[in-house]
Amino acid sequence: MFKKLLPILLLCSACATAQTVAVRAGHLVDPAKGTVADNQIILIRDKKIVEVGAKVAIPADAVVVDLSQQWVLPGLVDAHTHITDNTIPSPPGASTEDHTLNTESSGFRTARGLHNADLMVHAGFLALRDVGNNMNFTDVAVEQAVETGWFKGPTIVPAGKIIAPFGGQSHKISPEAGPFWRNEYVDADGPEEIRKAVRMNIYYGAKVIKLVSDNNAYPYSVEEIKAAVTEAHAAGRKVAVHVYGGVSADNVIAGGADSIEHGFDLTDDQLKKMKAQGMFLVGTDFPLEHLAAFGGMVPQLDAQKTADNTIRRLSSANRIGVKMAFGSDVVTELPGENRVDMMFDFLRVWKKAGVSAPDTLRAWTTNGYELLGIAKEQGAIAADLAGDMIAVPENPLVNIDTLRKVDFVMKDGEILRRP
Ligand SMILES: [Zn+2]
Structure with a gap:
């Protein structure tokens, strides 16, 4: 023998x-x-x-x-994406997100995530942060499959379920329909529920904590943001918060989150505070064409106004010197373009906002690795x-x-x- x-x-x-x-x-x-x-x-x-x-x-x-x-x-980094999500057009009157939740299984969502991971890595994106909307932790499943070597993909930093005030990002769901949004969101109101939600996410594999602060009528308080940050930091995780502007953004900044996601309506004063704190902006700076496509699904969205505002905010953040990391937030496909083609469309916005090529490149590479917390290993x-x-x-x-x-x-x- x-x-x-x-x-x-x-x-x-x-x-x-x-x-x-x-x-x-x-x-x-x-x-x-x-x-x-x-x-x-x-x-x-x-x-x-x-x-x-x-x-x-x-x-x-x-x-x-x-x-x-x-x-x-x-390699390039996408610090804000949802690789298992592709917001499919919904019937008139229904929210696209809610429709997706009711028509696609977690198995199908995992398969989409693997497909998108493969697309992204071959296009040069070698790391990404997946910030929720994953139907019961399919982002973690995709990360595990890539790390095991079964499939090709970028390094994935998954967020698991999005932590949000009651209802997540759903709207006007009838009580009889049940809280189906909980497949993608954790209802967490008050510091104690937020702490528990952070721990639950980490238990199931989250490597970053994602909060949505202002998608309903009851934005998170400074105290609530601080609870998430303290709990996440104690476990070596960073906190990303979806917020557009206003008092909600004030609370997120005062609460010490690691990054603001979107921040379309941030004022110069708020951007200056972010710079002073070293807080990242992941601006998800959508091109007009993408916003127009969303507009077909979200009737209240004024594509031109949002596009102009996005360029203004990106330009201000760059002038003020806020640390920025590229985030695409691409969850749709335009005719003739795949998800990666759409990600590169964002370069047009960065150019229109007057961000220089070296500054843009840093936001699409080095800064992304820093924000993802993996710069000691790669980047x-x-x-x-x-x-x-x-x-x-x-x-x-x-x-x-x-x-x-x-x-x-x-x-x-x-x-x-x-x-
Ligand atoms: Zn997003």
């Missing part, structure tokens, strides 16, 4: 020396500093970057990847970090639209796409 095992053991001692990949990067972009280093060599072994530099020796047995004509950079091209990188044909610090043309993707040392 042992004699039979011996050759296998010998073979495995050989396979312990993992294959080294050497990437020849013509131009290596550092989005954190906004700089480029030419003719760099990146060595990747055992899923990690082991060495980077101009004079790194390439081992004789290394697999060499020639990206000498490309700009190589860390820069440096020794000891994950073997994650993408490449584009032009300098993104000059032409940000080149991000649409990602033609090389490496995730955890595995090449998923090459020119």
